[in-house]
Amino acid sequence: MRVKTTELPDVLVLVPEPFFDERGFFTRTFDAGIFDSAVGRPGASAEFLQDSQSRSRRGTIRGMHGRGGRGEAKLVRCARGAVLDVIVDIRPESPAFGKSIAVTLDDETFTHLYVPPGFLHGFQALTEYADVCYRIDRPHDPTEDLAVAHDDPDLGLEWPLPVGPISERDRSAPSWDALLDRLDLPYGDTN
Numbered sequence: 001m002r003v004k005t006t007e008l009p010d011v012l013v014l015v016p017e018p019f020f021d022e023r024g025f026f027t028r029t030f031d032a033g034i035f036d037s038a039v040g041r042p043g044a045s046a047e048f049l050q051d052s053q054s055r056s057r058r059g060t061i062r063g064m065h066g067r068g069g070r071g072e073a074k075l076v077r078c079a080r081g082a083v084l085d086v087i088v089d090i091r092p093e094s095p096a097f098g099k100s101i102a103v104t105l106d107d108e109t110f111t112h113l114y115v116p117p118g119f120l121h122g123f124q125a126l127t128e129y130a131d132v133c134y135r136i137d138r139p140h141d142p143t144e145d146l147a148v149a150h151d152d153p154d155l156g157l158e159w160p161l162p163v164g165p166i167s168e169r170d171r172s173a174p175s176w177d178a179l180l181d182r183l184d185l186p187y188g189d190t191n
Contacts, residue, residue: 063120076123
């Protein structure tokens with residue numbers, strides 16, 4: 001498994017190295033030792049408490065979601081199909097505050113995205129169906145849910161497909177400015 005850094009501090013892309021033969025393929029989708037070494041914290045992999053999976057139709061956007069309090073780390077991969085996975089840094093002390101990256105996750109490259117605490121996360125399904133798997137480091141607490149509209153102009157996120165099905169929660173998500181208020185930051189303060 002190869003590990004790549006990104007332009008957002010602490011965010012990693014993990015790329016498994018599958019073995020293909022006439023039967024199909026075999027790949028290791030997670031390796032605790034490699035993960036712990038990449039994040040620089042022995043035992044970090046043991047902090048994951050929950051695995052979840054979603055299935056989405058082409059064009060569906062899920063996001064942009066985050067967690068308040070101490071945040072939530074997640075390891076995300078697409079087990080079926082393909083998605084454009086997008087994250088936004090919402091750590092006020094980060095030099096990348098307000099910045100985003102997009103990574104294609106699919107069932108051909110098996111790429112994973114490690115999202116540390118302090119990020120909004122969302123994705124758009126690029127194929128007829130896409131199954132996304134999340135490995136999460138803490139139980140869900142709805143009182144700490146954060147969300148920003150996927151189409152908020154201040155985020156400037158570019159989705160490759162017309163927006164397909166979207167939940168009522170995501171359709172009515174607040175603005176980036178509302179998140180800045182919730183984080184007690186001045187409007188427009190992205191440094």
